[in-house]
C-alpha cells in the first residue's frame with residue numbers, strides 16, 4: 020500500500036520571512052515568518068472560483084448542522100448518495116489549471132477537497148457512532164471526482180492527498196468575522212466544519228480555533244529561535260558576536276512566547292467540551308493504522324505516486340494510506356525539540372514522531388530540518404550549558420543561560436503534560452478505540468515524548484548542579500521537584516492504562 024514518501028534534502032540555509040508578503044499569490048500559502056510564525060502568510064482564502072460552484076454547494080450543505088442551523092447531509096448519512104447516486108459533483112480536475120499560479124487559492128481547493136474526502140470516507144463510521152455502535156469500516160474507494168482533484172491540488176501545493184492539520188483542517192480553516200477587528204479569538208470563525216463547527220460556540224469550533232489562537236503567537240517563537248542560532252553562529256569563531264547576553268535575550272523571547280502559547284492552550288477546557296470531542300473527531304481519523312481502513316483506500320484515477328491518471332485511463336486500483344490530521348503535525352513543539360536537541364528514545368514510538376514530519380507544509384518541513392541540523396552543527400546545547408567560573412559576571416550570565424534553557428524545556432514539558440491531560444479527559448475516558456487520529460497508539464505515544472523531556476530536564480539539572488557547587492536558584496529547584504514527582508505519576512498512570520486496556 021502506498022503512502023507517497025517525501026524525501027526532503029536538509030537545507031544549509033533558510034530564509035525566514037521578516038514580512039509575510041500577504042498579497043503575493045505566487046508564493047506558497049505557508050512560509051515561516053517572524054511576524055506570523057507558522058500561520059499562513061495571509062488569512063486563508065474563503066471563496067472558491069465560480070468553476071467550483073458544485074464543490075461549494077456540497078460543502079455548504081454537508082455539516083451535521085449547517086450555518087443556518089438546519090440539518091445537513093451528514094446529519095442523515097446522505098453525503099454518499101449525493102456523490103455516488105445523484106452524481107452531484109463533476110470531476111473538476113482540469114478547472115484547477117485555471118488557478119495554478121495562485122498558490123493560496125490552490126491551497127483553499129486542497130482544503131475543501133480534503134474535507135469532502137474525509138467526510139465521504141468516514142460517513143458510515145459516523146452514522147454507526149451516533150447509533151452507539153463501533154466505527155466498523157469506512158468507505159474504501161474514493162471516487163475519481165474527489166480523488167483526482169485532491170491529488171492534483173495536493174501535488175501542486177506540496178501536501179499529501181488527504182486532510183492535514185496545517186494545510187486544511189486547522190491553520191487554513193479560519194476566517195475573520197469582522198476583517199477590521201483582526202486576529203482575535205472572538206473574531207475567528209471556521210470556514211469548513213463536519214459537525215456543529217460553523218457555530219462559533221460549538222466544541223468543534225473551539226477545538227480548531229484554540230489551535231489557531233496558539234499558533235497566532237508563534238512569530239516571536241520563531242524570531243527568538245533565530246536570534247539564538249544567529250548569536251551562537253557568530254560566536255563560533257570567537258568573534259565579537261560571542262555575546263551571551265544576546266543569546267539569553269533570544270532564549271527569553273522563546274520562553275515568553277511559549278508561556279503565552281501555553282496560556283492559550285489552557286483555554287481549550289472552556290472552549291471545547293471534553294464530552295463532545297469524540298463525535299466530531301470521527302471525521303478526522305486517517306487511514307494508516309486505523310481499523311476502519313484495513314486495506315487502505317483505493318484512489319480512483321490516481322497512480323501509486325499520487326499523480327492523477329488521464330480521465331479516460333482504465334480504472335486504477337491503487338490503494339493508498341495516509342496518517343490522519345493531528346496537532347502532532349503542528350510545528351511549534353517540533354521546533355523546540357529540534358532547537359533544544361531533546362534526545363528521543365530509539366523506539367517504534369519515536370519512529371511515528373518522525374513519520375509525522377511528512378505531514379507538514381513543505382516550507383515548515385524545511386525550516387524544522389534546518390533548525391535540527393543547525394543546532395546540532397553549532398552544538399547549541401553545549402553552548403547554552405557550558406557555564407563559566409572565570410569572573411563573577413561571566414558566572415552569572417552563563418548560569419542564566421542554564422536557567423533559561425531549563426525554563427524553556429519546562430514550557431515544552433508543560434505543553435506535553437497538559438496535552439497528556441487532554442488525552443486522558445477527551446479520549447481515554449470516553450472511548451476504547453486504541454489509536455489516535457494520526458494513527459499513534461493512544462496510551463503510550465504521548466508519554467513517550469513527555470518522559471523524554473522529563474528525563475532531559477533531570478539530566479541537565481543533575482549535571483549543572485554537580486559542577487562546582489553551581490546554584491540555579493529556588494525557582495529552578497522547585498520546578499525540578501515537580502519534574503521528579505510528575506515523572507513518577509506519569510509512569511504509574513501509563514502502567515495502569517496499559518493494564519486496563521491490555522496494551
Ligand code: HEM
Pocket residue numbers: 226229230233284287291296344345346347348349352353372435438441442445446454455456457458459460461464465468469
Ligand atoms: C482537546 C485537545 C486535544 C486533544 C484531545 C489532542 C489529542 C492528541 C493526540 C491523541 C495526539 C497523538 C498523535 C496522534 O494524533 O496520533 C496529539 C498529538 C499532538 N498534539 Fe494534540 N490534542 C489536543 C490539542 C492540541 C493542541 C491545542 C495543540 C496545539 C498545537 C496540539 C498539538 C499536538 C502536538 C504538538 C502533538 C505531538 C505531541 C508530542 O510530540 O509529544 N494538540 N494530540
